[in-house]
Amino acid sequence: MTPARVYQVPCGMLLLGTATLFTTWTGLTPEAAPPPRFETERRSVMTTRRASGMTSMERFSLTLSRCNLLAIRSCVEWEPESVPLLPTLGGKPVIPLGLLPPSPDGGRGAGEDAAVSCWLDQQPARSAVYVALGSEVPLCAEQVHELALGLELAGTPFIWALRKPDGVADADVLPPGFEERTRGRGLVLTGWAPQMSILAHGAVGAFLTHCGCSSIIEGLLFGHPLVMLPMLGDQGPNARLMEARKVGVQVPRNEDDGSFSREDVAGAVRAALVDEETRRIFVANAKKMQEIVADSECHERYIDDFIQQLRPYQE
Incomplete structure (x- = not known):
């Protein structure tokens, strides 16, 4: 598949994890408690080659290098200590999306x-x-x-x-x-x-x-x-x-x-x-x-701000 950047298509990467996770992984903050041994050993899956021939870590790094910005499902209200420490990752801006909570009435009853x-x-x-x-x-x-x-x-x-x-x-x-x-x-x-x-x-x-x-x-x-x-x-x-x-x-x-x-x-x-x-x-x-x-207005503001952050890439 031809990379999107050949056609100058802006790309965003969604970070599947909390801001706290990424600040600890990048050494910005120490982890509150050391992970148990079994969890550390299970992380080896990140360096195991998958059917694609790439490891999860290689795929993450490649996506990071080719994207224009990153979005994270978090907000300052949820992680007041970590979100402000993560304005960028790999030189790319990190934009909070809010928590994207479902509607309390959503889904099948x-x-x-x-x-x-x-x-x-x-x-x-x-x-x-x-x-x-x-x-x-x-x-x-x-x-x-x-x-x-x-x-x-x-x-x-x-x-x-x-x-x-x-x-x-x-x-x-x-x-x-x-x-x-x-x-x-x-x-x-x-x-x-x-x-x-x-x-x-x-x-x-x-x-x-x-x-x-x-x-x-x-x-x-x-x-x-x-x-x-x-x-x-x-x-x-x-x-x-x-x-x-x-x-x-x-x-x-x-x-x-x-x-x-x-x-x-x-x-x-x-x-x-x-x-x-x-x-x-x-x-x-x-x-x-x-x-x-449950503060829907707060999370809608984060979505609105995210949309505003995308506008320069449409020009």
Whole structure:
């Protein structure tokens, strides 16, 4: 394919990560906490050659060299310490886009799935944890079992959007007897889940998430404390950033391989939903972040400013 610059077509690059992530990677700021060993080892995927013959890092560098500007899904209100430190990257201007939050009423409604709607309506207010770990990096069968048994051990209602591990028979995905033991208290969804509608429902009181940027924003749009189980890429730094802001708690992990136990899952869920002292802190701080995420006028101003920054490239 002929590079766009041959035709003098202006190009912009969207940075998929927080400003804090890029200021730490470039040495502008120290990371608040050192990453665990398993996360550092997983970063080697950035230097692994893909089917294209290039590594992710090479692709990033090439795109950076050929673009005119960069956009980042962040704003000063969200990252007051980091955004001002990142006016440029690689000599190219970095322009905040705001958080691009979805509409609280967006997406398909839970009413379109009768089982989800019915189950949520039967739960006490702010009693359930919604569990969704994204679609990119599914847990292995052993970790799915530990997560399931941890939700059972926590004793709270849960609704789980489960992506089944590859190569595992349907009958073996969940621990034997799990669904029977948690019937009425838990609902496991293996197909599409109306995430926004679930998070908006009054029965949900916490969000167990892999800490992808979009999931964090969606959870905090409704003021939910986060139970954090990051897997790969920017998810670990995202989780540490949110943990530093006391909007939730990370599930403790084995430093070497990233594994976790059912007791660790149960303890983190209880801290976010049951323990009055920790939940009060998490809810108060999540509400502060909710004010930023839900400020549509603020984010529209960032979009307007971004458009203005593009105008010189149209001339």
